[in-house]
Amino acid sequence: MKVACVGGGPAGLYLSILLKLRDPSHEITVHERDPEGSTYGWGVTYWRALLDKLHEHDPESARALDAHSVRWNEGTARVRDLVTRKPGDEGFGIGRHRLLEILADRARALGVRLEFEDEIGPDALPDADLVVAGDGVHSALRGRWAEHFGTEVTAGRNPYVWLGTTRVFDAFTFAFVESDHGWIWCYGYPFDAGRSTVVVECPPATRDGLGLDTMSEADGLAVLEKLFADVLDGHPLMGRSDGAGSTSWLTFRTVTNRTWHHGNLVLLGDAAHTTHYSIGAGTTLALEDAIALADALGAHASLPDALDRYERERKGALLTAQSAARHSAQWYENLTRYIDLPPERMFALLGQRHSPLLPYVPPQLYYRLDRAAGRLDSLRRLKRWLGPRLARAAHARELSTRD
Incomplete structure (x- = not known):
């Protein structure tokens, strides 16, 4: 052939x-x-x-x-000044x-x-x-x-930008920061001995309110370095250009x-x-x-x-x-629904953001049910049974809306 x-x-x-x-x-x-x-x-x-x-x-x-x-086998989340950490699947x-x-x-x-x-x-x-x-x-x-x-x-709704840093994270790292114009967050992971990837995301109003949509790349990186100073621990962010052009904010397609x-x-x-x-x-x-x-x-x-x-x-x-x-994208688009939970609960629901059940259950109740489902076989079976059915129903609604 x-x-x-x-x-x-x-x-x-x-x-x-x-x-x-x-x-x-x-x-x-x-x-x-x-x-x-x-x-x-x-x-x-x-x-x-x-x-x-x-x-x-x-x-x-x-x-x-x-x-x-x-590789890593832990995740860490920082919300304002609070930090929580938990074990997770082995990632590379x-x-x-x-x-x-x-x-x-x-x-x-x-x-x-x-x-x-x-x-x-x-x-x-x-x-x-x-x-x-x-x-x-x-x-x-x-x-x-x-x-x-x-x-x-x-x-999608939220703009994002793909960056690098010389801060080498020791876990898959999330950081959520409340700015004067709303929430902005990043997630980062290492990819070699000296660098990590950092993806920054926020609602359009936050990006525009901070002026990140019109700044040069160098100025935009300076603003983001200040916002995420705690998680970067003094390390710089790196863009793709020489810094003279604007930052490449994207919307996922x-x-x-x-x-x-x-x-x-x-x-x-x-x-x-x-x-x-x-x-x-x-x-x-x-x-x-x-x-x-x-x-x-x-x-x-x-x-x-x-x-x-x-x-x-x-x-x-x-x-x-x-x-x-x-459902993961929708979780971030509805971040304010979860952000004021105690950090260990917010992080637990961050890990559950793929669930088709989560948008329909009050976050505190979902957290308690999920903890119980981890202990009781009947609840765990119910969750497995409901999940695919809700996913198929949501997909069918999406198709009918398009038609």
Whole structure:
């Protein structure tokens, strides 16, 4: 099979690795529009379950990923001057640049052809049996056939900005600060021995009231450093530019598609779907897409059958993550509902923000029920039974509203 992967992100690179491992005779080219070594963002997160899955499919790249990641097993939250800490699942952070370097080196070693500074437009697709659109949330290939794919893009409410810092956190860290213009918060995690990622988020009125929407990047970083001085412990924040331009405040875009393939063109990763950053699953879901697509291509001689299986499997697998992401984003958008709880209770509900039950139950009552559910099997079963049903009902209401 001749395969062209458009986009040199984690999903496209990992797919090329898996296909070469299955059949070295595949002719695979990854086309990336940017120069090699240039990428956006700071570090990405993933969790133990993904690492175990990567070890199953390609132990060599999984070992390299593990060796270059930092890990934590606690979370800490700071609300005003109050701090609480608790154990959590084992998490991992790795620099996006390092992740791409590991996957690119592995792909090359297996015989994949990597073409950098090679932009593929929708009107000149490569001559290949399969063209994979892994070109991200703003996918030009998806955009060309958006009507066929049934693409819908929904903008979130809260602006956010992706930053770095030389403060190396020893846990997944949350900090909530009440400014003169409302609440602003950040979450941070380490990704190498000397740096951490910091995502800052707030309501639009807070950003605009603080003047962050119009300040230069340097001035904006100075304001944020002052607001988060306690959690940064004297360390600076770092942006993406030289500081002269404005800070790149973004609004998260949720992308969905009715179908994921068109002829021999198939969507992968953020081109097919996006999941709110607050659940830390974007890289994981992209790599799982690659695994599912490679498995489907290996199981079916017919390309349409393989692409149908891939789409069906991944859409089903994404339901839980997409529900969790939707409720997580809504938790932050309704922060004032929870922020005045005692810090240990607020942190407990922060950990439960994925729950479809939480928006419908008074926070104090939910906290008590959740504590009880941890002790009583009957309540725990009820919670497991209700959760998916409420998630499906919410999804159905969302679809009917769109229609």
